[in-house]
Amino acid sequence: MPSLRFLLASVLAQIVPTFAAAVNSTTSPTSASASAAAATSPYVFETGTPTINLTLSTLGNYSYTSWPSQGLTPTTTGQVLPTDYSEEAWSSLWQQVGPVSTPPFNSTVSPTPEPSPVGPSISFNSMVTWGNLSAYQLPKDFVWGVASASYQVEGAVMEEGRGPSIWDLLVHRVPGWVADGTTGDITDLFYYLYPQDIERMASFDIPYFYLSIAWSRIFPFGRGPVNEQALAHYDDLFERMVDAGIQPVVALFHWDTPLALMNDYNGWVSEDIVADFLAYAQLVMTRWDKYVPIWITVNEPQVYCGDGSGYAGFPTGYWTQYGITGERAVYYCGHNTLLAHGAVVDWYKNVFNGTGRISFKNSANNYIANTSSPADAAAVARGNDFQLGWFNSPVWTTGDYPASLRDTLGDFLPNFTAAQSAMLLGSCDFFAIDGYTTDVIGAVPEGVDACQSNSSDPNWPSCILQSQTTASGWDVGFDAGNANTASWLKSVPSGLRQLLNYLQTTYTGPKGKDIVLTEFGFAEPFEDNFTALADRRFDQLRIDYFTSYLNALLAARVDDGVNVTGAIAWGLYDNFEWQNGLGTQFGLQNVNYTSLERYPEASLFAFTDFFKQHGL
Numbered sequence: 001m002p003s004l005r006f007l008l009a010s011v012l013a014q015i016v017p018t019f020a021a022a023v024n025s026t027t028s029p030t031s032a033s034a035s036a037a038a039a040t041s042p043y044v045f046e047t048g049t050p051t052i053n054l055t056l057s058t059l060g061n062y063s064y065t066s067w068p069s070q071g072l073t074p075t076t077t078g079q080v081l082p083t084d085y086s087e088e089a090w091s092s093l094w095q096q097v098g099p100v101s102t103p104p105f106n107s108t109v110s111p112t113p114e115p116s117p118v119g120p121s122i123s124f125n126s127m128v129t130w131g132n133l134s135a136y137q138l139p140k141d142f143v144w145g146v147a148s149a150s151y152q153v154e155g156a157v158m159e160e161g162r163g164p165s166i167w168d169l170l171v172h173r174v175p176g177w178v179a180d181g182t183t184g185d186i187t188d189l190f191y192y193l194y195p196q197d198i199e200r201m202a203s204f205d206i207p208y209f210y211l212s213i214a215w216s217r218i219f220p221f222g223r224g225p226v227n228e229q230a231l232a233h234y235d236d237l238f239e240r241m242v243d244a245g246i247q248p249v250v251a252l253f254h255w256d257t258p259l260a261l262m263n264d265y266n267g268w269v270s271e272d273i274v275a276d277f278l279a280y281a282q283l284v285m286t287r288w289d290k291y292v293p294i295w296i297t298v299n300e301p302q303v304y305c306g307d308g309s310g311y312a313g314f315p316t317g318y319w320t321q322y323g324i325t326g327e328r329a330v331y332y333c334g335h336n337t338l339l340a341h342g343a344v345v346d347w348y349k350n351v352f353n354g355t356g357r358i359s360f361k362n363s364a365n366n367y368i369a370n371t372s373s374p375a376d377a378a379a380v381a382r383g384n385d386f387q388l389g390w391f392n393s394p395v396w397t398t399g400d401y402p403a404s405l406r407d408t409l410g411d412f413l414p415n416f417t418a419a420q421s422a423m424l425l426g427s428c429d430f431f432a433i434d435g436y437t438t439d440v441i442g443a444v445p446e447g448v449d450a451c452q453s454n455s456s457d458p459n460w461p462s463c464i465l466q467s468q469t470t471a472s473g474w475d476v477g478f479d480a481g482n483a484n485t486a487s488w489l490k491s492v493p494s495g496l497r498q499l500l501n502y503l504q505t506t507y508t509g510p511k512g513k514d515i516v517l518t519e520f521g522f523a524e525p526f527e528d529n530f531t532a533l534a535d536r537r538f539d540q541l542r543i544d545y546f547t548s549y550l551n552a553l554l555a556a557r558v559d560d561g562v563n564v565t566g567a568i569a570w571g572l573y574d575n576f577e578w579q580n581g582l583g584t585q586f587g588l589q590n591v592n593y594t595s596l597e598r599y600p601e602a603s604l605f606a607f608t609d610f611f612k613q614h615g616l
Contacts, residue, residue: 083264085224090163093221093259096319097164098172101185103156103192104596108236111195114203119605120538128547128610133554137615143566144611145208145246146201146588147519149254149299151184152575154214156191160229163220165256166267167578174315180581187576189596194237197572200589200598202244204608207616209246210518210568212254212299215280222258223276226283238291249518249568250288251296251361252281252344255304255578262319268304268333269311269324277340278347285348293356295348296518297341300363300434301391305333309579327461331412338394338424345427359428361518364388364435366495366502370442370471379443379464384502386462394424396431396507408452408461430565431508434519437488438476438495440467478541479525486523486577486584491541493548496520500556500564514565520549521570521586528583533599536590542603550610569607573598 083089094100119126127134151167158164171183190197201209216222217230241248257267265272285295304310311329314321324332341360348354364387369376382404385393389402399421400406401413416424442465444451451463459465468476468490476495481487496517503515522545530536546569556562574587582593588604591597 085221090220093164093263094158096173096259096263097168100158100168100172101183103159103186103189105192106156106159108192108194109196111199114196114199117203117600117605119600119609120602124602124605126605126609126613128606128613129551129554133551133558134613136554136558138611139565140616141565142611142616143208143249143294143516143568144616145206145210145249145568146572146607147210147249147568147570148190148212148572148575149251150212150214150217151254151256152577153188153190153572155184155186155189157185159191160233161217161220161227162214162230163216163222164259165214165216166259166262167256169259169262169318170315173318177315178579178581180583182576182581182583184576186593187582188573188591188598191233193596195240197598198240198244198246200600201246201572204600204604205612206608207245207247208249208294208566208568209241209572210249210251210296212251212256212296213284214256215253216256216258216260218284219258219276219280220260222261222264223279231287234288238288242291247294248288248292249294249296250284250292251299252284253277253297254299257304259319266319266321266324266329268336269329270322270332271336271339273336274340274343278343281344282347282352285344285352285354289352289354289356295354295356295358296432297344297358297360298337299361301334301337301360302363302387305330305337327409327455328412331409332414334390335414338391339420341395342420342423342427346423357429359430359432359516360391361432361434362388362391364433364499366435366438366492366499367441368438368476368495368498370440370465373443375443376441378448380441382448383439383441383462383464383466384506386464388503388506392431392507394421395426395428396511399425405461408463426511428513430513431503431515432518433499433503433515434570435496435499435517436520437490438468438492438498440470440476441465442467480523480541481525486525486580489523491522491545491548493545493552496549497552497556497560500553500562501560504562508563514563516566516568517553517564518566518568519570520546520567522546523577523584523586527585533590537599537601539601539603542588542601543606546603546607547610550607554614 129136151165156162157168167184170177213234214230217233218227219225220227238248261267261273261276267273281297307313307330311333312326314325314329316325321329345358348358367380367383367387369380385402385404390405393402394400394416400416405413444459444463444465446457448463451457451459452461454460457463468488470476475490477490477492479487480489480491500515500517508515522542524539524542527536527539550567553564553567557564569588571586571588573589574582574585574591576582577584577586587601588607589598589600592599
């Protein structure tokens with residue numbers, strides 16, 4: 001692999017051809033039902049076409065196009081997809097996905113003033129922390145806010161030139177991929193409703209908002225021509241956020257790999273993605289860095305590379321996978337993710353001279369031993385190697401994977417060059433952790449040596465036993481499980497405190513760096529059972545989760561000395577929860593998916609009241 005600075009120059013010189021395409025920036029609703037829904041909507045719509053003044057000198061090696069024309073409908077059939085960047089090729093990608101739902105309207109709302117929020121007046125206390133820590137004041141630079149992600153909230157999947165992502169294909173083509181059969185086609189329609197959502201956040205004095213950019217909106221083919229309509233959209237989004245006093249925390253990638261790149265080389269399992277991701281990041285960061293104090297390169301690679309909804313769980317036969325599937329795909333994906341992260345940080349810090357903070361987000365549970373035995377303690381350590389060390393040993397400690405992974409996985413783990421290891425070490429300004437719950441870890445009965453040498457062992461490659469039930473038969477905490485399969489989530493506030501201490505001891509403490517809790521949240525069990533909105537909005541178990549987790553974070557910071565500097569809640573409102581669909585609801589606001597109206601829940605008041613109590 002050539003040096004990254006050489007790669008940067010060659011990518012900029014080669015990836016973007018000049019294009020011209022006709023544009024219909026606004027189209028009318030495509031059905032009578034859509035027209036009726038728009039007529040009854042509570043939202044007010046802007047008229048006219050947004051304009052944009054391009055500063056081409058800052059991205060002189062890119063050419064901008066509005067792409068493609070919106071009158072286009074998929075017309076091609078068969079399995080042979082055009083490989084150029086034509087309208088036919090764009091249509092073919094959507095033909096691969098199949099028909100998608102059209103939003104009830106397709107223009108951006110004009111926001112109306114938000115009234116001052118009024119929370120529950122009975123059976124609700126705005127005092128969130130009691131006892132010795134009740135008067136503690138957090139520093140003014142503590143980062144707190146709410147979160148979303150592009151595919152989960154934007155909707156409008158085929159609007160204004162967006163190309164499909166892998167998730168568009170999965171939800172439409174793979175039977176049973178989503179538990180409740182829903183899709184992200186419309187979801188919260190944040191793509192058109194963001195002005196009102198920003199007004200709502202501002203009314204609650206929320207200072208930070210985590211969101212991701214849809215890669216295939218910017219580059220419909222993952223590379224090649226740039227979609228100018230997407231640039232205009234995000235220009236306006238960021239300008240409105242900053243004008244409202246809300247600082248963006250922006251992820252470049254939150255699982256929605258462009259489908260075209262899956263077709264071309266199976267996405268993250270190929271090192272080809274490093275160049276394409278770097279080029280995409282260069283455009284995004286050059287254009288919007290002035291608005292963004294915190295960048296996230298990739299979200300939770302442990303998940304999108306891993307089992308279930310990641311590479312080990314992907315179905316075959318829907319795109320060319322080039323013989324790289326199963327566990328090998330998992331670890332090739334992880335390796336190329338690290339290289340892509342490192343390439344972006346190297347460019348941002350050393351070429352672009354960016355001053356924002358940058359990291360990637362980890363998905364990890366707190367691990368506790370099933371018993372006090374040495375074997376279970378060793379299993380916890382090994383488990384942490386596989387969930388955290390996989391991505392963080394190369395970045396925080398050694399520049400390479402943990403020995404336990406190398407010994408078990410063999411050639412499933414590619415090698416880093418010396419230059420790559422040097423690039424990765426120190427490439428995170430802070431440790432970003434999405435810490436939701438706790439797992440109980442035990443030793444495998446056959447022993448680690450027997451397990452790690454047998455890839456047919458059901459516990460391979462981690463070679464640990466993992467559950468959420470203790471040796472005494474109790475769950476580790478109360479359960480978010482319901483008919484929509486959120487049973488992985490137990491509320492264990494003490495586990496968050498333990499996890500934060502572990503991260504500081506293992507990773508951040510020796511480097512003098514900090515930790516940000518970049519996601520945590522709770523799916524209210526059986527919320528769908530309530531038919532009255534007033535009942536649904538009083539989400540007591542979610543209130544308990546947030547207040548107890550925030551107090552555990554506070555104890556870790558004050559009593560344990562953990563340098564934790566932020567907490568961002570998932571999520572802004574109910575949204576499309578990946579393979580759980582729309583039925584599993586994490587939102588601090590309830591969403592009516594018929595009218596798309598949002599209603600603040602009691603947990604939103606509890607969450608924001610915590611920071612008011614502590615000086616923010």
